[in-house]
Amino acid sequence: MNLNIDRQVLLGAVTKLDPRQLVREPVMLVVEIGAVVTTVLSVVDPSVLGWMVTVWLWLTVLFATLAESVAEGRGKAQAASLRALQTETTANRRTPGGGIEEVPSTSLRSGDVVVVAAGERIPGDGEVIEGVASVDESAVTGESAPVIRESGGDRSAVTGGTTVLSDQVAVRITSEPGQSFVDRMIALVEGSERQRTPNEIALNVLLSALTVVFVVVCATLWPVADHNGARQPVLVLVALLVCLIPTTIGALLSAIGIAGMDRLVRRNVLAMSGRAVEAAGDVDVLLLDKTGTITLGNRHATELLPVDGVDPDELAQAALLSSLADETPEGRSIVTLVGGEATLPRDAELVEFSATTRMSGVDTGGRQLRKGAGSAVTAWVGHSDPQLDGLVEQVSATGGTPLVVAEARGEERRLLGVIHLKDVVKPGMRERFDELRAMGIRTVMITGDNATTAKAIAGEARVDDFLAEATPEDKLALIREQQTGGRLVAMCGDGTNDAPALAQADVGVAMNTGTVAAKEAGNMVDLDSDPTKLIDIVEIGKQLLITRGALTTFSVANDVAKYFAILPAMFVVAFPDLDVLNVMRLSSPESAIVSAVVFNALVIVALIPLALRGVRYRPSSAAALLRRNILLYGVGGLIAPFVGIKLLDLVVSLIPGL
Numbered sequence: 001m002n003l004n005i006d007r008q009v010l011l012g013a014v015t016k017l018d019p020r021q022l023v024r025e026p027v028m029l030v031v032e033i034g035a036v037v038t039t040v041l042s043v044v045d046p047s048v049l050g051w052m053v054t055v056w057l058w059l060t061v062l063f064a065t066l067a068e069s070v071a072e073g074r075g076k077a078q079a080a081s082l083r084a085l086q087t088e089t090t091a092n093r094r095t096p097g098g099g100i101e102e103v104p105s106t107s108l109r110s111g112d113v114v115v116v117a118a119g120e121r122i123p124g125d126g127e128v129i130e131g132v133a134s135v136d137e138s139a140v141t142g143e144s145a146p147v148i149r150e151s152g153g154d155r156s157a158v159t160g161g162t163t164v165l166s167d168q169v170a171v172r173i174t175s176e177p178g179q180s181f182v183d184r185m186i187a188l189v190e191g192s193e194r195q196r197t198p199n200e201i202a203l204n205v206l207l208s209a210l211t212v213v214f215v216v217v218c219a220t221l222w223p224v225a226d227h228n229g230a231r232q233p234v235l236v237l238v239a240l241l242v243c244l245i246p247t248t249i250g251a252l253l254s255a256i257g258i259a260g261m262d263r264l265v266r267r268n269v270l271a272m273s274g275r276a277v278e279a280a281g282d283v284d285v286l287l288l289d290k291t292g293t294i295t296l297g298n299r300h301a302t303e304l305l306p307v308d309g310v311d312p313d314e315l316a317q318a319a320l321l322s323s324l325a326d327e328t329p330e331g332r333s334i335v336t337l338v339g340g341e342a343t344l345p346r347d348a349e350l351v352e353f354s355a356t357t358r359m360s361g362v363d364t365g366g367r368q369l370r371k372g373a374g375s376a377v378t379a380w381v382g383h384s385d386p387q388l389d390g391l392v393e394q395v396s397a398t399g400g401t402p403l404v405v406a407e408a409r410g411e412e413r414r415l416l417g418v419i420h421l422k423d424v425v426k427p428g429m430r431e432r433f434d435e436l437r438a439m440g441i442r443t444v445m446i447t448g449d450n451a452t453t454a455k456a457i458a459g460e461a462r463v464d465d466f467l468a469e470a471t472p473e474d475k476l477a478l479i480r481e482q483q484t485g486g487r488l489v490a491m492c493g494d495g496t497n498d499a500p501a502l503a504q505a506d507v508g509v510a511m512n513t514g515t516v517a518a519k520e521a522g523n524m525v526d527l528d529s530d531p532t533k534l535i536d537i538v539e540i541g542k543q544l545l546i547t548r549g550a551l552t553t554f555s556v557a558n559d560v561a562k563y564f565a566i567l568p569a570m571f572v573v574a575f576p577d578l579d580v581l582n583v584m585r586l587s588s589p590e591s592a593i594v595s596a597v598v599f600n601a602l603v604i605v606a607l608i609p610l611a612l613r614g615v616r617y618r619p620s621s622a623a624a625l626l627r628r629n630i631l632l633y634g635v636g637g638l639i640a641p642f643v644g645i646k647l648l649d650l651v652v653s654l655i656p657g658l
């Protein structure tokens, strides 16, 4: 593993020695205080032992800050390239009068509307409110293929710093200066905004408590030893204290957390909350939105199917008229399919699409035209038609979305036919959902589409279960229901109608292609818009928990062993009976103490790569994992000090004066 220790990383490590920063790691703060004490003692009363202990105590603290600095350094290069996106550009802002004024991009505020043409850089985060464009987002996502961004649908969000390749769009800015997506990304990859996770905080409290206990033990050892004629210099007691407190995990705890977040960033996932990363390690159920999440999301009209007695042209004109003002991608695709030069009559009153009504349309010239989900439109018409039901079934069975078209003139309401909307399942879904199943995670697709379409897509993507004709409230209710059963729920979605569910889920992963509302509601954003990314997220979450557990086990086992390694050596002169415990036959009490302190420091260095890389995660039961880790890190931690300190003693004893 390339640790990449350059000047900047070293400088960072030295800066972190500042006690004001170190208070966040109480174990290391105690070591630093110890180092200050031994430094003073060694200046007043110099000795080889004193200086050896002092130098190695300082190194112990430095190794800890170095671990954190190295972990942070890995995001620095990425942060630098992201900063390049923030250079000021000129934005074309719409004035209240309808004109255009040139303003610096840095002065844009939430609510401003800017016009961006081909070749120009999008000056800030926002939502496309007019037009369609292909956008190069590679600077943010690393993906070189251009993406479509359009108004009305679930693919409307744009990121400041990306470039429009073709056409022109109007964008409503949604972020305030300094709070953009790229700002948040930079803070994340640099680790400066890292939030400690609940488990990490709990562990830190536990380690601090342990440290206090050992401080008390060592402080009381002094008068006791003195009383028994085995007076121990303060220097030796400080050395003993540092060996006993959990320095290994105390030094690496923060690096483990930073490295976990970094692993997510490397997989193109931005986690806004550490709690979510930990929760991901224990997820039981994954809920996924269909359109735009499991499928590519460019649902578009491919054919018109009239019912008997309706002229194909009449259906086409009705479909067209009801879609002329429909700004959703579905609506625009109908206009494209039918073609022609039709314009909306002046008296036309629009009925906008909503995920709750699942209909859209227009009222004009005494006519009302509606199109939408089969159940919604037949309910509006007030009666159904077996032939129409057949057409709906026919489209649904292929996984397509049927939009039923209907008309009302006065009292008479008629069903005209069906529009076939087609969408494609993203490649590779099946295998990845199989993998999730192997990890013990149940996948449930939720969609506003009808049950037959849902069933066809669910079968094709091979999810475990599906919920059809779901409104935003249904999605939220399903999550709440799962959570009350004590299960941890992950949700992947892209639409504004997914936002409440994304906010409620323990792990809410918003697709980067999605709407601003979805991205703000979730606690993670996947830049690749791949719902099966959850596999990686779960693995990283599990790995984080396992790594922390393994290194804590190792650290505590190590300290217990050190107790037996050095205590007999310290007191053997005063209590010759202790010699039976002196199994290691270290050459002298002084050499024993120095060897223990050196070993204690070197263990930190040795484990930095493991803390950064993480303990390997293989899918297996929690019990098997626990057994394996206790064996490896517990027993290993008990044995290592005996071997290590003995070997160091052989070298240290050669130093004159020890």
Ligand SMILES: Nc1ncnc2c1ncn2[C@@H]1O[C@H](COP(=O)(O)OP(=O)(O)OP(=O)(O)O)[C@@H](O)[C@H]1O
Pocket (backbone or CB within 6 Å): 289, 290, 291, 292, 326, 328, 330, 331, 353, 354, 355, 358, 359, 360, 371, 372, 373, 374, 401, 402, 403, 446, 447, 448, 449, 450, 470, 471, 495, 497
């Ligand atoms: N522009 C539109 N006009 C009329 N009806 C529409 C339009 N777009 C979609 N519908 C209908 O509304 C239903 C719900 O659509 P919506 O996009 O809200 O679903 P959803 O809950 O996001 O789930 P999914 O993402 O899987 O579609 C669709 O199944 C379709 O029948």
Ligand SMILES: [K+]
Pocket (backbone or CB within 6 Å): 242, 243, 244, 245, 246, 247, 248, 559, 600
């Ligand atoms: K220790």
Ligand SMILES: [Mg+2]
Pocket (backbone or CB within 6 Å): 154, 289, 290, 291, 292, 494, 495
């Ligand atoms: Mg959707």
